[in-house]
Amino acid sequence: MQQLRRSPALMLGLAGLALFVVLGIIAPYIWGDRAETLTDQTHLAASAEHWFGTDALGRDIFARTMVATRLTLLMCLATTAIAAVGGIGFGAAIWVAGPRVRALGQRVIDVLISYPSVIFALVMVAVLGPGVGTSIVAIGLATCPAFARLTTNLAASIAGRDFVSTARLLGVSPARLLRRHILPNIAEPLLVLLSVAFTISLKALSGLSFLGVGVQAPDYDWGSVLNKGLEGIYLNPWPALGPSLVIILAGLAGGLIGDGLAAAVNPAAGRRRGYRAKVEAVTAVPSYDEDALAVADRLSVVLPDGTRLVDEVSFAIKPGEVLGLVGESGSGKSLTAMALAKLLPDDLRAVAGTLKVGDLDLNGKPPASRLATEIGIVYQDPSASFNPTLKLGGQLTEALRTHGRTSKKAAARQAVDQLAAARVTLPEQRLKQYPHELSGGMRQRAMIASALLTSPKLLIADEPTTALDVTVQAEVLGLLREANERDGTAILLISHDVGVISAICDRVVVMYAGRIVETLPIERLRAGDADHPYTQALLAATPTLHSPVDEPLSSIPGRPPHPASRPAGCAFAPRCPLARQQCHDELPLLAVHGTGATACHALTWDKQDEEVVA
Numbered sequence: 294m295q296q297l298r299r300s301p302a303l304m305l306g307l308a309g310l311a312l313f314v315v316l317g318i319i320a321p322y323i324w325g326d327r328a329e330t331l332t333d334q335t336h337l338a339a340s341a342e343h344w345f346g347t348d349a350l351g352r353d354i355f356a357r358t359m360v361a362t363r364l365t366l367l368m369c370l371a372t373t374a375i376a377a378v379g380g381i382g383f384g385a386a387i388w389v390a391g392p393r394v395r396a397l398g399q400r401v402i403d404v405l406i407s408y409p410s411v412i413f414a415l416v417m418v419a420v421l422g423p424g425v426g427t428s429i430v431a432i433g434l435a436t437c438p439a440f441a442r443l444t445t446n447l448a449a450s451i452a453g454r455d456f457v458s459t460a461r462l463l464g465v466s467p468a469r470l471l472r473r474h475i476l477p478n479i480a481e482p483l484l485v486l487l488s489v490a491f492t493i494s495l496k497a498l499s500g501l502s503f504l505g506v507g508v509q510a511p512d513y514d515w516g517s518v519l520n521k522g523l524e525g526i527y528l529n530p531w532p533a534l535g536p537s538l539v540i541i542l543a544g545l546a547g548g549l550i551g552d553g554l555a556a557a558v559n560p561a562a563g564r565r566r567g568y569r570a571k572v573e574a575v576t577a578v579p580s581y582d583e584d585a586l587a588v589a590d591r592l593s594v595v596l597p598d599g600t601r602l603v604d605e606v607s608f609a610i611k612p613g614e615v616l617g618l619v620g621e622s623g624s625g626k627s628l629t630a631m632a633l634a635k636l637l638p639d640d641l642r643a644v645a646g647t648l649k650v651g652d653l654d655l656n657g658k659p660p661a662s663r664l665a666t667e668i669g670i671v672y673q674d675p676s677a678s679f680n681p682t683l684k685l686g687g688q689l690t691e692a693l694r695t696h697g698r699t700s701k702k703a704a705a706r707q708a709v710d711q712l713a714a715a716r717v718t719l720p721e722q723r724l725k726q727y728p729h730e731l732s733g734g735m736r737q738r739a740m741i742a743s744a745l746l747t748s749p750k751l752l753i754a755d756e757p758t759t760a761l762d763v764t765v766q767a768e769v770l771g772l773l774r775e776a777n778e779r780d781g782t783a784i785l786l787i788s789h790d791v792g793v794i795s796a797i798c799d800r801v802v803v804m805y806a807g808r809i810v811e812t813l814p815i816e817r818l819r820a821g822d823a824d825h826p827y828t829q830a831l832l833a834a835t836p837t838l839h840s841p842v843d844e845p846l847s848s849i850p851g852r853p854p855h856p857a858s859r860p861a862g863c864a865f866a867p868r869c870p871l872a873r874q875q876c877h878d879e880l881p882l883l884a885v886h887g888t889g890a891t892a893c894h895a896l897t898w899d900k901q902d903e904e905v906v907a
């Protein structure tokens with residue numbers, strides 16, 4: 294509900310609709326007489342007395358438009374109800390009926406959808422005769438296939454989920470499966486379609502009445518008022534413009550509700566990668582090496598409501614350095630990295646003192662071509678990194694050809710060389726293949742080759758090995774290190790796995806609940822010599838060659854807090870074995886400690902305790 298309240302589009306749409314509903318209720322009482330009274334003041338232009346003018350029978354068009362609101366809305370409501378009940382019912386029924394009926398039903402839906410709904414409605418009107426009832430049934434039935442298609446498609450997408458498989462295994466009948474497991478999970482998109490169907494109904498019903506085959510006198514809806522207003526449009530446009538405006542406003546309210554619902558029920562819709570997000574500057578106090586390649590100085594990633602998903606993290610990456618970013622799922626690693634590539638989803642904002650890669654100031658508006666060529670990205674899932682409908686050749690050479698203005702032939706040659714360097718077998722043939730023709734490991738190598746093609750200064754590798762099996766993981770990490778040593782490419786490697794970070798990084802930054810809790814050289818991480826209890830817990834939870842096989846690995850009890858509900862003090866305190874009251878009350882700041890930096894009150898306690906004893 295909070296999500297819904299946050300959507301201005303939805304609120305505006307609902308307010309508009311509420312206004313029309315109120316109008317529909319009160320209009321006949323206020324304007325009823327004026328709307329029906331015949332006068333000899335025919336075809337009058339718009340004036341202070343007749344806002345939309347008068348029609349051929351001298352009736353006030355504004356009054357008729359207002360009074361028509363009730364019938365128009367009721368017809369839209371009835372049409373939407375028929376479309377939803379009929380469409381969802383049909384879609385659900387063919388889904389339950391089993392694969393054969395489903396396939397047949399889907400073909401029927403395809404045919405119905407491909408037939409223009411207006412023609413279908415006109416045929417029905419011709420058969421049943423025009424009128425309110427016919428218009429409702431005709432447009433309602435014409436909109437059914439859209440609901441049916443969405444219902445079967447969504448049901449199919451949910452049917453593969455583990456909880457549905459489990460229910461099947463338990464012998465739950467298809468009808469119960471649909472009612473208990475499938476429909477509740479597809480209710481949200483259906484709700485969005487409902488508001489869209491309302492707008493579609495409004496347009497279609499008004500269209501029928503406008504053509505003279507919908508609502509018939511003495512009844513009238515907005516479409517028929519518009520029809521009458523059209524008669525003198527060249528001399529007097531308001532009788533036509535007035536009702537049109539009302540139809541547009543009501544349609545807009547429905548559209549805004551649809552957009553608002555879509556955004557509210559699917560906040561993840563904004564999480565698509567690829568949007569260049571706004572970066573805002575805070576007062577900069579440089580606290581990093583001047584020769585650093587990439588700098589994030591007090592970088593926060595902020596939700597529209599002000600929640601800091603990433604909270605003032607500062608780090609720098611030296612040229613040629615491999616920096617690891619480690620932490621549990623949800624600790625803000627990916628958002629930090631995406632802010633550095635200016636690729637945050639468009640619902641998020643990056644706020645930073647300094648945010649730069651090389652001389653690219655990410656607080657400003659760096660040229661897209663330099664961003665695309667100077668920062669390379671390797672994502673976690675090699676099967677999702679490439680477009681499955683395009684051959685690899687075009688995808689690999691895209692950045693070179695778009696931003697480097699390299700010829701097709703030269704770009705292909707470079708792609709082959711880079712694929713070979715990434716040990717992709719038969720590199721020339723690969724260019725002509727689709728991504729699905731490569732194994733997962735081979736695809737990830739191709740992804741690394743693709744990211745390195747433009748010789749980026751910084752390569753961001755976001756969990757590049759998580760989707761791969763162990764042997765391929767080692768090879769992919771080897772490739773990254775090789776690129777780093779061969780070309781001096783700096784790498785920001787993101788992983789939740791301390792083992793992966795230890796394998797190739799020079800330095801590590803440990804994140805917890807959107808903040809940095811510790812940074813340390815990799816030798817210390819490998820030696821298990823971490824200061825922060827969270828890093829120590831991560832290390833204890835990581836198996837090594839020396840871990841006793843007969844003892845279970847330790848785990849960290851509890852869960853990290855969501856960034857919106859971080860406690861006032863140390864976010865790790867509720868899970869920390871060392872926590873004292875101070876940890877719950879005061880936020881520890883990152884302070885240099887030996888060869889690293891740590892944000893932990895416990896490091897100051899020994900000294901304090903000694904002083905107390907002395």
Ligand SMILES: Nc1ncnc2c1ncn2[C@@H]1O[C@H](COP(=O)(O)OP(=O)(O)OP(=O)(O)O)[C@@H](O)[C@H]1O
Nearest residue numbers: 563564602621622623624625626627628629638856
């Ligand atoms: N667009 C968004 N809107 C709202 N919350 C978001 C959005 N993107 C990320 N988050 C939240 O921000 C937090 C940090 O997300 P992030 O993806 O950076 O974590 P992570 O450490 O990379 O974890 P993982 O390894 O699971 O990807 C999480 O709580 C996540 O749910």
